[in-house]
Amino acid sequence: MSARSAYSVPQRVLHWLMALLIFFNLLFPDGMNAWRRLIRHGQVPTPADISSANIHAYAGIAVLLLAVLRLAVRFSSDVPATPDGQPAFLHYLAQLTHVLLYVLIFAMPLSGIAAYYLGIDTAAFVHGGPIKSLLWIVVVLHVLGALVQHFYFRSDVLRRMTIG
Structure with a gap:
């Protein structure tokens, strides 16, 4: 695959x-x-x-479906080259962050589905606890990484995923 200067419009739309x-x-x-909470205490939800719970579930299912589509687009499309003039560890950190994001983007809705639709308590715990916490950490790292790339290294990494 050849490198391009920005992500494609479908890649950017799916990302945002x-x-x-x-x-x-x-x-x-x-x-x-x-x-x-109502279900755990044997009460009947209104x-x-x-x-309200379904809205949360449907948004999560949409994330899962969009993630599948996004991977398909990602593997069938060119992507921008890695920015020049930066320490190699930043490239590896970015790769690790993206891999973790994808893993969590799949793990979060799958554990939510297992909890909500199948009633698996362990999935509910993992979904609302460790996976959620790790997702927050990785999302914050992802955002901070994009900002560091833009403001400190003055690369076009942020621009490629926004206005192209």
Whole structure:
């Protein structure tokens, strides 16, 4: 595959759509948490509780489906070359961060599906605990990495995923 100067429009749209859905679910899990609390205490959720939990679940399922599509687009499209003039460890750190993001982008909705639809308590614990915490850490590292690339190294890494 040859290198290009920016990510394709489909790659950028998928990236930002997934980012919005992931941030939505990370920042607003209240409906799912309320539903889970009611179920754990043997109470019956109201239709509003169920709707609120479903919104969280559907956003997670959308992330999972978009992640599959994004990988398909990623493996069938050219990607920009690694920026020049930077320490090699940054390239490896970026690769590691991206691999972790993809793993977590799949693990989070799959564990959520196992918890919500299959009632697996361990999946609920892992979903709302370690995976969620690790996802936050990796997302923050990803954002900080893009900002460091843009402001410190003055590379076009951030530009390639925004305006092209």
